[in-house]
Each structure stands twice: as C-alpha cells, then as structure tokens.
Amino acid sequence: MLDVTEPVLPGFTPWPADLARHYRDRNLWTGETFGDVLAARAATAPDRIAVLDPAVRWTYAELHHRARSMATGLARLGIGRGERVLVQLPNRAEFVEVVFALFELGALPVFCLPAHRAAELVPIARAAGATAVITCGTHQRFDYAALAATVRAEVPSLRHVLLVLDHGQDSPEGAHDIAEFRDEPVDLAGPSAADVAFLQLSGGSTGIPKLIARTHDDYLYSVRRSAEICELDSDTVYLATLPIAHNFPMSSPGILGALWAGGAVAMTPDPTPATAFPLIERFGVTITGLVPPLARLWTERAEAGQPHDLSSLRVLQVGGARCQDELARRVGPALGVTLQQVFGMAEGLVCYTRLDDPIEVVVGTQGRPMSEFDRIAVVDDTGAPVAPGSQGNLITQGPYTIRGYYDNPEADARSFTADGWYRTGDIVSVRPDGNLIVAGRAGDWVNRGGEKVSAEELEAHLLEHPDVRDAVIVGTPDPVLGQRICAFVQPADSVRRPTLTTVRSFVRQRGVAAWKMPDAVVVVDEFPETGVGKTSRKELRQLLADGAHGN
Ligand code: AMP
Ligand code: DBH
Secondary structure, three states, rough: OOOOOOOOOHHHHHHHHOHHHHHHHOOOOOOHHHHHHHHHHHHHHHOOOEEOOOEEEEEEEHHHHHHHHHHHHHHHOOOOOOOOEEEEOOOOOOHHHHHHHHHHOEEEHHHHHHHHHHHHHHHHHHHOOOOEEHHHHEEEEEEHHHHHHOOOOOOOOEEEEEEOOOOOOOOOOOOEEHHHHHHOOOOOOOOOHHHOEEEEEEEOOOOOOOEEEHHHHHHHHHHHHHHHHOOOOOOEEEOOOOOOOOOHHHOHHHHHHHOOOOOEEEOOOOOOOOHHHHHHHHHHHOEEEOHHHHHHHHHHHHHHOOOOOOOOOOOEEEEEOOEEEEEEHHHHHHHOOOOEEEEEEOEEEEEEEEEEOOOOHHHHOOOOOOOOEEEEEEEEEOOOOOOOOOOEEEEEEEOOOOOOOOOOOHHHHEEEEOOOOOEEEEEEEEOOOOOEEEEEEEEEEEEEEEEEEEEHHHHHHOOOOEEEEEEEEEEEEOOEEOOOOOOOOEEEOOOOOHHHHHHHHHHOOOOHHHHOHHHEEOOOOOOOOOOOOOEEEHHHHHHHHHHOOOO
C-alpha cells in the first residue's frame, strides 16, 4: 500500500526511509506545512503586521485570507496540486501572497530571479514541466510580461501567464491579471508535509541552473532552526533586500523565518543604500542579509556618514560568497550592528556564526552548521578524509540537505556520492572549534604551471592595498603555464589607479611567494554580478576570453 506521508512527485529523490523516520521521530520534521504555519499565526495573532512594502501593509489575517482567496482562484483556473508554476517577481508584498497561495494549493512555485532572461527561463520551465508563469508587468524598465510571453511560446506545457499588475497597468493579450483570481476562499485539500513544497534553483555558476526540490518537512525544519539561531521573535522586522526568491533571503532565516516567528517581513524594491536605508528607518527593520559586494557598499556609505536612523537594525547577515576578513571587521562598527556570516546553499546545508560568538569567530570564519544533525566531512579528490584542520572538499548530508537534484541523474552522478552525500564544490577547512573557513570553490583556484594559487587568498592581500576597493582573481588560459593569474581590481578612487607594477610590488612586500604574483591587472569600475548580486567570476573569465587586457 502507498504510504501517503511519502512524497510522490516523480523526479524527486527522497531521503532513505530509515533516516526519514529518524528525523520524524526526533520531531525535526514535524508534519506541518507552510500553509499550516500561516494559518496558526493568523489564528493566534490576526492583527499583527505580516508584510510591509512601500505600498502595502498586511496583517496576518489579511495575508492568510489573500493567500486562500488566490489559491481558490488559481484552482478555478485549473492549476492543481503538484503542478509547477514559475514565479518571477521583484521584492514586493504580492510575492508572499502568491507563494502562500501556491503552498495552499499544493502547487509548486519555481523560484526564478528578476535577473533571469529567456536563456535561463526556457530551460528552467522545460526541466520543471511548468504549466504557468506568475510575473509582473514592467519593472525597472524591463517588460516581464513580454518575457513571459516569449517563454510560453517556446515551452508547450506552459498554459497560463498571470501578472501582478500595478494600478493602471493593463494586462496584454494572452495574459491574465492575477487580481481576477481572487475568489471567495473555499477549503482546498492542500499538500502534506512530506510533499515537495517548491523548486529552488542552484546558483548555476556554470551553465543552466539545476532544480532543487525541497519538502515542507525539511525546509520548515531549516527555517525554524535558522529563526532560533538568529533569535527572531514577534518583534522581528526582516528586510528582504536580496532578490526575495533566492534561498538566503527566503529561508536563512529570511522571510519564512520571520513569518514562522510571527514577526514582519518588509520589502525593499532595490538594495541600494539610497532606497534601503530610508526603509530601514521607516519600518524599524531589525535584521537583513546581504551579499559581500552590497555589504561593502552599505559599509562605505555608513562610514562616509549618512542621514538615516539605522538604530533599529541589530543584525546584519553577510553570505552567498566569501566575506573577506577586511570587510567583516568594518561592518559592525560602521553600521552599529552585530555581523553574522552565513555560508549556505539552496541544496541544504547552512552554516551561521552565532550572535554571541567572539568577534574573532565572526570576522574570521563562515560559521558552523545550524543543526546538530548536519553531517559534514572534508575530503581529498579521491574521497578520503583530509587531516583535521586541512583544506579539502566539503561534503554533507542531513535533515534538510537534498539527496539528489530534481529529475537530473547526470547532475546527481557528479554532485552526490554513492551513499547520498552532497558534494558542495566548496573548499573549506574546519577549525577545532567546529567553525568553517571557506577557501573558495574548487574551480576558483588558478593552476599556474602546476602551482595552485587560491583566488581568495590572493584577493585578501590585494584588498589591503589602499588604492584597491575590491579585487577578484581569475585564471586565464596560457599556452605555456596552463593558466596565468589575472587580477580584476576596482580602484578606491578615480585618481590613483592601481597598476601591475604597484600591485606586484605590494604583494611581494607582504611576503607572498613569487609564483603567486598576478600576471596581469585589469582595472574596472564594476564587477559583473550573478542574479542575486554575487560577483560573477564566470563573466570575468568571459571578459578575458573576449579580449579584455591588463596592464
Ligand atoms: P547557490 O548555488 O546559489 O545556492 O550558492 C551556494 C554557494 O555559494 C555555496 O556552495 C558557496 O560556494 C557559496 N557561498 C554561499 N555562502 C558563502 C559564504 N558565506 N562564504 C563563501 N561562499 C559562500
Ligand atoms: O549562496 C547561497 O545559496 C546561500 C547563502 C546563504 C544560501 O542558499 C543560504 C544562505 O541559504
């Protein structure tokens, strides 16, 4: 007989039954769904504020009603349990409404980023077998409705395009205004906690993003544990600064953690200090999360002096890419916050520095796993454990780390060991106190004539140069050495531009081995970014391949 508590989505790789039982017995997996959580909060604190954006302010009762109402409307349209729906929305209140409507229905949001274009969305929609797209009209001068129409023309399974429109915006031919699907709520069967709740995307530092299926059970555990570690409560106001569909602002502890704790979620339509700082003051934001390039920008702006009262902000999380120690030291004093480093991945494992950790841990490490049930190991390229404290490949498994990508056996063969450990692709070392130091991704090492140079290590040296604002090291192909070391640098000001000679002599003075000297320096004013705002090494490598030259 089919055990109805087990997930049934084809293409999903479940945990082994004995582990699943273990996680349930220990009450890590509680059997609750995200819909249950919202219903419970709406019942106990209906009048508390749940969602805020510059135009909207909804209580828990309102959010719950809106989600049920939209779920009912979408069911009328024929969207059913288990169907996949691309969601591509900017940071605005309706994102939460749409996602909880889909949770209510048991349909699976596929979390796309506003930066995605047809080259990403078409393969994502195909791989997900998506039946609908929910997006907006024009936002920041880009026509998302037209993009959705393009994607639909290419993907036969896509039946519906639904738009969250602003006042006065019209729905184009072939798309629906989602407001037409706010019906009087009826009770729907809904998903079970063991069901897949949504499809998240891997960062896709190379190629097309892979799809990551997460269940209500496993994800809610990670959200709960994150909310505990970040000490969220009903007074929390979490600002969604990064693109909200990304795993970090979604769940670490993110908007779902804030709602789990009965606090409020606030939205900023863009992450710049000019937009976000006034909103922090206006909404009384207590915690938010940034990627390192943004943390640098916020820190610089605060150090330079700025007029807004940021005193409500208690915790600033930095994650998504390595936060260099140099920046980590400045964040707290500049912004008057406790820094928290977050090292995570949409596949599961998330590490945090704790709020009461000594400053040396907060500044110098990327934290430790959130759960005592997380298992991590550091192995060499043959899979054998490295000596304690040495650098190696991080592999992991646990109660919220996937056992395989969604319907992707080729990726699974590369990214999972035979016994189900996820190969993170990250090179780390583990300190005796259990905190991890991320040395970079396996591919980020430059192999210069057989000598391996860590990009992160060399970047840390360059960041100490007074004329360097930010630095990224990438390898460029070289016929003799295999690879050469190219340093992309942003100048600290427009007058003193770093040169190859000044950079090399600076690095040499710091006592660095001669074979680690950059072979070229390219000065640029901005680094290309990924959809969530991480510096894109892939695009920098592409710039070199396209003929960018150093001096
Ligand atoms: P994604 O594929 O977008 O889920 O990105 C996950 C990856 O981002 C991790 O495997 C790491 O390579 C990187 N990452 C996330 N947080 C950090 C951090 N705090 N320090 C260094 N790398 C990080
Ligand atoms: O980069 C990430 O993917 C990430 C970073 C911090 C993440 O998924 C997370 C926290 O949950």
